[in-house]
Amino acid sequence: MTRIPVRRLLNLTGGLLTLGSVAMPWFIIGGDAVSVFQPNGFVWFVPWTILAGGLISIVSRYGGLLTVTGLVSYSVSSPIFFLSTMGAGTTSAFGIGFWLGWVGTGLSIVGASWSLPFPPSALLFHKRRA
Numbered sequence: 001m002t003r004i005p006v007r008r009l010l011n012l013t014g015g016l017l018t019l020g021s022v023a024m025p026w027f028i029i030g031g032d033a034v035s036v037f038q039p040n041g042f043v044w045f046v047p048w049t050i051l052a053g054g055l056i057s058i059v060s061r062y063g064g065l066l067t068v069t070g071l072v073s074y075s076v077s078s079p080i081f082f083l084s085t086m087g088a089g090t091t092s093a094f095g096i097g098f099w100l101g102w103v104g105t106g107l108s109i110v111g112a113s114w115s116l117p118f119p120p121s122a123l124l125f126h127k128r129r130a
Contacts, residue, residue, distance in 0.1 A: 005112065010110050014103075018053060021097040022097065024095060024097030026074065030091060053069075053105070057108035057111070063108055064111075071101055075094070
């Protein structure tokens with residue numbers, strides 16, 4: 001039986017947590033949960049960035065950097081559409097999905113740079129010396 005390196009396990013765990021975060025509420029406004037897929041003109045690309053980052057995180061820690069881009073974009077431009085319809089006095093906070101995305105990203109970044117069964121340099125064709 002082969003031993004699974006810890007960093008590859010961190011990649012898998014981080015990627016799955018990031019992908020799972022999309023199913024959770026990302027913002028809570030006045031007790032109502034807002035999904036990352038609900039409309040907002042400024043962060044329309046965030047769900048796709050999170051999904052792509054989560055998938056890439058399973059095999060490489062650089063997927064975590066793509067996920068950070070989506071998380072920062074979402075935090076800078078929270079669901080303004082919902083805040084404007086609810087009123088200024090409504091309480092709001094980031095939901096569990098947002099924080100789960102950060103945990104998954106942190107685990108992926110600590111993981112392996114390339115966790116396929118072979119390194120990318122093995123894909124290069126080297127000239128054989130005669």
